[in-house]
Amino acid sequence: MQWKFARQLTPVAAGVLVIAACGTTTTPTSSTPTSGGTLIVTYKDEPKTLDPAIGYDTTSWPEERAIFNGLLDYKPSSTELAPDMAEAMPTITNGGKTYTFKIRAGVKFSNGREVTADDYKYSWERMLDPTTQGPMTGGPFFGGITGAQDFFAGTATHISGIKVVDAHTLEVDLDTPNQSFLNIVAMPFAFVVPKEAVAAAGADWPHKPVGAGQYTLDKWTAGQTLVLKRNPTYFGKAAYLNEVDFQIGVTDELGVIRLQNGQADLVDPGISLPAAQFIQLSGNATFKNRIVRQPNVDLWYLSMNVNMPPFDNKLVRQAFNYVVNKANQVKVLNGRGIINNGLQAPPMPGYVPNYNPLGLDKNGQNIAKARALLAQAGYGGGHPFPAQDMVYAKANTDSDNLAAAIQQDFQQVGITINLKGLSFPAYLDLVGKPNTTPLSYNSWYQDFPDPSDFIDPLLTCGAANVQANGSNAAFYCNKQVDVLADQARGDTNTAERLKLYQQIQDIIVTKDFPQVPLFSTIATGVSATRVRGFSIHPVWGFDLAPIWVSGGK
Amino acid sequence: MDPPRRSGWLPVWYRFRRDRLALFGGAFIVLLVLVAILAPVLPIRNPNHGYYELLPANGQPVAPGAMFVLGSDANGRDLFSRIIWGSRVSLFIGFVANGLALVVGVTVGILAGYFGKWVDTVLMRFTDVMMAFPVLLFSIALIAILQRSGNVLVIAAVIALFYWTAVARIVRGQVLSLREKEFIEAARAIGGRPIRILVGHILPHLTPILLVYGTIGIATSISTESILSYIGIGVQAPTADWGKMVSDGQGDLQIAPWLVIFPGLMIMATVLAFNLVGDGLRDALDPRQRSLSRRAFGGVLAGGQALAGQLARQSEAESV
Numbered sequence: 044m045q046w047k048f049a050r051q052l053t054p055v056a057a058g059v060l061v062i063a064a065c066g067t068t069t070t071p072t073s074s075t076p077t078s079g080g081t082l083i084v085t086y087k088d089e090p091k092t093l094d095p096a097i098g099y100d101t102t103s104w105p106e107e108r109a110i111f112n113g114l115l116d117y118k119p120s121s122t123e124l125a126p127d128m129a130e131a132m133p134t135i136t137n138g139g140k141t142y143t144f145k146i147r148a149g150v151k152f153s154n155g156r157e158v159t160a161d162d163y164k165y166s167w168e169r170m171l172d173p174t175t176q177g178p179m180t181g182g183p184f185f186g187g188i189t190g191a192q193d194f195f196a197g198t199a200t201h202i203s204g205i206k207v208v209d210a211h212t213l214e215v216d217l218d219t220p221n222q223s224f225l226n227i228v229a230m231p232f233a234f235v236v237p238k239e240a241v242a243a244a245g246a247d248w249p250h251k252p253v254g255a256g257q258y259t260l261d262k263w264t265a266g267q268t269l270v271l272k273r274n275p276t277y278f279g280k281a282a283y284l285n286e287v288d289f290q291i292g293v294t295d296e297l298g299v300i301r302l303q304n305g306q307a308d309l310v311d312p313g314i315s316l317p318a319a320q321f322i323q324l325s326g327n328a329t330f331k332n333r334i335v336r337q338p339n340v341d342l343w344y345l346s347m348n349v350n351m352p353p354f355d356n357k358l359v360r361q362a363f364n365y366v367v368n369k370a371n372q373v374k375v376l377n378g379r380g381i382i383n384n385g386l387q388a389p390p391m392p393g394y395v396p397n398y399n400p401l402g403l404d405k406n407g408q409n410i411a412k413a414r415a416l417l418a419q420a421g422y423g424g425g426h427p428f429p430a431q432d433m434v435y436a437k438a439n440t441d442s443d444n445l446a447a448a449i450q451q452d453f454q455q456v457g458i459t460i461n462l463k464g465l466s467f468p469a470y471l472d473l474v475g476k477p478n479t480t481p482l483s484y485n486s487w488y489q490d491f492p493d494p495s496d497f498i499d500p501l502l503t504c505g506a507a508n509v510q511a512n513g514s515n516a517a518f519y520c521n522k523q524v525d526v527l528a529d530q531a532r533g534d535t536n537t538a539e540r541l542k543l544y545q546q547i548q549d550i551i552v553t554k555d556f557p558q559v560p561l562f563s564t565i566a567t568g569v570s571a572t573r574v575r576g577f578s579i580h581p582v583w584g585f586d587l588a589p590i591w592v593s594g595g596k
Numbered sequence: 597m598d599p600p601r602r603s604g605w606l607p608v609w610y611r612f613r614r615d616r617l618a619l620f621g622g623a624f625i626v627l628l629v630l631v632a633i634l635a636p637v638l639p640i641r642n643p644n645h646g647y648y649e650l651l652p653a654n655g656q657p658v659a660p661g662a663m664f665v666l667g668s669d670a671n672g673r674d675l676f677s678r679i680i681w682g683s684r685v686s687l688f689i690g691f692v693a694n695g696l697a698l699v700v701g702v703t704v705g706i707l708a709g710y711f712g713k714w715v716d717t718v719l720m721r722f723t724d725v726m727m728a729f730p731v732l733l734f735s736i737a738l739i740a741i742l743q744r745s746g747n748v749l750v751i752a753a754v755i756a757l758f759y760w761t762a763v764a765r766i767v768r769g770q771v772l773s774l775r776e777k778e779f780i781e782a783a784r785a786i787g788g789r790p791i792r793i794l795v796g797h798i799l800p801h802l803t804p805i806l807l808v809y810g811t812i813g814i815a816t817s818i819s820t821e822s823i824l825s826y827i828g829i830g831v832q833a834p835t836a837d838w839g840k841m842v843s844d845g846q847g848d849l850q851i852a853p854w855l856v857i858f859p860g861l862m863i864m865a866t867v868l869a870f871n872l873v874g875d876g877l878r879d880a881l882d883p884r885q886r887s888l889s890r891r892a893f894g895g896v897l898a899g900g901q902a903l904a905g906q907l908a909r910q911s912e913a914e915s916v
Contacts, residue, residue, distance in 0.1 A: 296847075318670065319848045322656050371648040375670065377655040440844055444671050447834055451646055462834075 076576065080592040081286040084309045085298035089266060089291045092249040095234040096170035096177040101313035104231055105585040109271055109287070111234035111254035114144050114163070114213075115225060117582045119589050122340075122390060122492040124225055128158065128235070128255070128278075132225075139220030139535050142228075146211045150278040152237045153259045160213040164205050166235045168194070171202065177232070184227045184490070189216040220533030222540060226491035257282040257588060267291055283576075283591035295320060299569070303330070308571040308592070312585040315566045318377050318441065324569055337566050337579035338381065338389040340489035342497060343372075345433075345449070345559040346474070346516035351481045353420075353429060360556035362416035367452050369407030369561050375444045380562040382407050386497055386548045388563045390581045393494040393541040400553045407561075413456050423457070430459035435484035436470035446484060475513040483516050492582055494544040498528050502551060502558075517557035524550055611880035618876020621869035628866060632683040640674070643681040643836045647672040657852035667854040669845065675854065678836035679862055685837045686818050686866060689752045693817040696756035698810055701763025702802065706794055708764070709771025720768065727761045732823065734758070739829045751830055755820050759813060763806075770805060774798055804881040811874035815867040822863045838863050 090103040095111050098104060116127040126132055130145040150158045171191060173180045181195055189204030204216035217224060227233070240253035252260055255278065258271040269289040273282045293301070298310035299320045310316070316324070316334070324330040347354035347363060354360055373380040381389055384407065385398040403409055414423075422428045435446050443464060450460045460482075465473065474483045490496050500506050504525050506515035524547050531543035551557065566584065570577040573593040580586040612618060631638070641647075650663055651672045658668040666675040708719040735754050742750055774780060775798070783793050822839030824830035831837035838859040845855025 296850075317847065318655070319851050322654060322851045325654065368648070371646075374648055374651055374653065374655045378653050440670075440847060447644075447671055448646055448648065 074575075074593075076283050076591040077594065078281070078283050078591070079285055080283075080594070081288055082284050082309070082574070082587075082590060082592060083288045083290060083307045085290045085293035085295075085301060085307045085311065087292070087294055087298075087311055090269065090289075093252040093260065093263075094177075094249040095231045095236065095254075096166075096175050096179070097249065098231065099178045101584055104583065105313055105587060106260075106269065106271065106289070107231045107234065107252075108256070108583065109258040109587050110252050110256045110260055111231070111236065112256045113229065113231070113234045114146070115229040117229060117580070119586070120578055120580060122392070122581050124229055135535075137216070139222070139533060140217045142215045142217075142224065143208070144213045144215070146213065147278065148211055150255055151276045152240070152253055152255045153274050153276055154237060154240060154253050155276065156237060156239075158235055158237075158255055159210045160207040161210070162235050162237060163213050164201075164207050165238045167205055167233060168202055169236070169241070170232050171195070173197075179232050184230065185232070187217050187219065187221050187224070189218055220535070222532060222534060223491060223493040223495045226493050226496075230491065258287065261286070282588070284587075287587060299324065302569065302571050303327075305571065308574050309577065309585075310569065312568050312570075312577070312579070314584075315379065315564070316569060317439075321377055321379070321567055329572065330569055333569055333572065335568050335570075335578050336379075337581055339564045339566050340388040340391050340492045340581065341486060341563055342383060342386065342388055343380075343484075343486040343561045343564070345561065346483045346485055347557060347559070348478070348481045348516070348518055349520075349555075349557055350478055350518050353422075353431075354481055356420050357556060358416050358420035359422075362413045362420065362456075364401060364556055364559050365403065365409040365413035365416070366456055366458075367407060367449055367559055367561060370405065371448045371452070372445055373562050375448055376441065376562075376564060379565040379567055381565065383560050383563045385552055385560055386502070387494055387544070388489070388497070391489070391492045391494060391497075392537070393544045395545060395548070398548075398552075400549065408452075410455055417456060417458075428456075428458045430461060431482045432461045432463045433482045433484055434463045434465060434470060434473050434480050436467045437464035438467070449484065471512070474516040475509070476511050477507075477509070477513070477518055480516070485516050487514075489582070494541065495528070495532055498524075498544065498547055499532070502547075503528055519551075519555065519557035521550065521555055608880045612876050615876040615879060617872045618879075621872030621876070624865065624869040625873060628683055628869075629687060631680055632687050635680050635684055638680065640677045640680060643673065643677040644834045645673065647674070657848060657855060659852070660854055666858050667852065669841075669852070669855055670848060675841075675858060678841060679838070679858060681836040682838045682841060682859065683862070683866075685748060685831055685835065686821060686863075689748055689755065689821040690814040690818040690870075692749070693752040693755035693759070693821070694810060694813040696753060697760040697813060697817070698763055698806060699760075700756065701760035702767050702799075702806065704760065705764040705767025706771055706798060706802075709768040710775055710790065710794060710798065712772075716768070719764070723761045723764050726758065729758065731758045731820070732827075735820075735824060736827070736829055739824075748831065751821060751824060752817075755817050755824075759816060759820075763809060763813070766805060766809060767802060770802055771798060774801055804877075808874050808878040808881065811870055811877060815870035815874070818870070819863065819867050 086102060088102050090098070090106050091100060092098045092103055093106055093110060095107045098107050112127055114127060114129040115124050115132075117123065118125045124132070128147055128150055130147050133142045133144045135142055146158065146160055146163070152158060167185070169175055170177055170179055171185055171194060173195065179185055185191060186195070188202055190199055190202045191204065193199035194202045206214040206216070208214050221227075235255065237253055240251075241248050244251040250263055257274055257277050257279070259274045261270040261272040263269045268291060271287040271289075273285055275281070290307070293307075295311050295317045296319070298307055301307035302310050321334070324334055345363065345367070347360050349355060349360070369382040373382060384401065384403060385395060387394040389396075401409070417423060417428065433446060433449065435442060437443065443462070446462045446464060450462055453460045473480045474485065487497065487501060500514045502515060502517070502519050502524065504520035504522065506513060507518040507520040509515075527543050527547050531540050531547070534540040534543060552560070566579050568577070568579050575591050575593055576589040578586075578589070647668065648671070650658060650668065652658075655670060657670050658664050658672070660667040664674050664676065666679065668674060669678075704719050704723065708716040735758070738754050738757070739750065780793060780797060783797055788796075821830060822842070825837045825839030826843040828843065831840055841859035842856050842863070845852065845859070848855055
């Protein structure tokens with residue numbers, strides 16, 4: 044099986060290109076939910092699309108999830124999967140290679156037609172079809188389905204591994220077992236769409252969505268507003284809100300002012316509050332208790348290209364692991380982060396709290412050790428360490444501030460770091476090409492909360508063996524890690540599986556040092572005083588379903 | 597405006613001295629230049645060092661007080677040090693850009709005014725064309741094409757590229773009237789070559805006006821540089837620069853207004869000081885024409901309006 048990976052190397056400092064990754068403390072809810080009312084949400088950026096086969100960003104997914112749905116979903120405020128349009132979790136047979144889903148009877152699209160297994164086969168093949176030009180085309184995540192590679196190559200018109208057994212039974216065959224396949228099925232890419240509506244809308248489909256979700260699209264005026272209305276034919280519990288108004292093109296600064304004036308209910312809930320607004324609201328009597336927090340499933344780290352000098356010397360890479368003051372990094376983010384010395388993020392299965400195998404101090408440093416290692420590597424005295432460019436993506440001033448702090452840390456050990464802040468595409472281009480970028484500052488947000496998403500795309504040989512658009516910025520490749528990662532991907536015993544990921548973590552963090560783990564972030568959000576049930580979902584970030592407004596107006 | 601005669605500068609000084617505002621501006625400029633030159637030896641903090649240990653746990657910038665005289669930014673850098681180091685950039689660009697503009701403007705203006713005919717037509721039409729360019733838009737494009745954002749010499753050259761035109765026009769006007777004067781005619785009559793007449797007789801008569809417009813031009817250059825840095829194509833991080841500091845600080849306006857106020861005040865005060873001195877010089881050199889510093893305030897207002905317009909456009913661009 045060819046294993047390809049979603050690229051989610053995201054800019055330093057959470058940008059909008061970041062995939063859903065936020066998440067949970069709920070604002071106090073004192074009464075029982077009431078129905079009705081209009082929720083006003085301000086958005087800085089317009090959703091790129093409402094086509095679930097295309098959208099891959101934090102502004103598109105929340106609306107897609109309101110209009111469409113699929114077989115599985117995460118429970119509210121949880122990383123645990125639950126059946127959604129499926130009757131139950133699928134039965135897994137054939138040594139973890141065959142998944143059988145039973146689809147609920149009587150579920151209808153908002154155009155009134157019942158959803159069947161045929162719709163799933165159509166939707167998934169459409170999503171993977173190269174002519175759809177979606178990000179899943181060619182293999183990431185879904186490429187392991189039997190026959191998918193032939194379909195991509197154009198030698199098959201259908202994917203043989205997606206089988207319609209009867210109107211309400213869908214069977215999926217994989218080439219090899221993959222324990223994160225259920226996470227993959229829960230991604231918005233796997234949402235179901237009605238063939239006839241897609242055909243009728245033609246090129247206008249991304250603006251005329253028809254799904255089976257809680258809401259339907261009422262109107263979308265480009266650059267101004269996007270309005271969702273409650274879907275009366277939704278099979279599950281009806282949405283609390285009559286209507287959700289997204290006001291597009293409102294900066295977060297302005298959004299927070301509107302929120303305080305009672306003119307908005309939520310401000311860019313898919314991304315964390317900007318520093319100034321966070322500090323300001325933290326000191327505001329009305330709003331300080333309305334700030335919700337949720338540790339992100341993300342990791343921010345420095346990558347050192349193991350094929351390029353001076354980082355082809357393991358001692359240098361090890362030394363770098365003792366230099367960065369991680370506490371300062373977290374401080375620059377207003378304390379909205381957790382120092383991370385490993386490879387996994389806090390809300391994820393397999394995360395080891397207080398993991399510190401290198402014996403770093405409370406700031407994540409050991410300067411004396413770093414100096415000793417650099418000396419051992421032959422640097423110092425008459426042989427100074429060569430100045431290094433550090434490549435990072437400039438999302439906002441936080442990006443520069445974080446990079447400047449790193450620059451200062453390395454001055455302490457006599458290393459000059461030049462900052463190369465680039466636009467997101469330019470940055471991706473540089474870090475994704477082999478033998479191009481020795482040192483980069485990266486952040487990785489989950490595609491789904493499974494440890495594999497922090498190993499397979501970032502630290503395996505497959506991910507290093509690319510010519511461009513790679514996400515293994517260190518171009519790290521260790522066969523032993525690959526064997527363990529393959530084993531873990533298919534292991535059905537969860538405890539054993541997590542042990543394998545911890546073994547991988549130990550090898551990478553204590554023996555090979557391809558990266559300097561820095562921290563994981565904590566997302567923050569705020570809601571107007573009348574909003575109830577708002578929290579940051581650990582997987583989705585912004586989740587409309589539990590939200591209602593006090594008084595229903 | 598005739599040039600002061602032999603030892604004629606003394607009365608000029610007497611007149612200038614009476615203009616309190618101009619004196620005040622002059623003193624401010626002298627102080628600023630001294631501080632800028634002495635910045636490396638002054639007992640102040642490193643402007644680019646982040647004192648993270650002095651920031652509170654939530655990373656909020658420290659307010660002006662005992663720890664930081666003018667407060668700190670979000671990286672724990674000392675705003676006072678940054679303002680002092682920022683004066684070096686502003687003054688350097690102000691003097692260099694304006695110097696270049698004067699050299700080009702005087703050359704073009706003298707040639708056009710003295711030779712007239714097709715030389716005048718060609719040079720002045722070219723000047724008109726240059727004046728028609730929207731300065732900011734064209735600067736952005738130029739700096740982008742040159743791929744040299746952050747290089748102070750390039751920034752100075754780009755500013756000069758637009759401001760020589762005003763000098764050229766004024767100089768040409770002066771030369772037009774000068775060349776009809778008897779002493780020039782006399783110089784021509786005894787067979788003086790054009791180059792000698794231009795450098796030896798006309799240029800000295802331009803000194804007063806160049807002094808005035810040179811001073812006011814510095815103010816314009818400094819405010820333009822601030823605007824360029826503000827919109828992110830001027831001086832690059834982490835170099836301290838007033839315009840850049842205003843732009844970096846505006847996101848934190850609600851929690852740390854000092855980050856915008858102090859560098860903004862410095863831009864305003866410096867531009868005002870140069871304008872006051874320029875206006876004072878003008879009055880002192882030409883006692884018949886008193887404008888009572890109208891130009892000075894006008895200049896500041898124009899600078900402020902340009903910056904405000906830029907702010908509005910930036911927030912518009914952000915909100916799209």
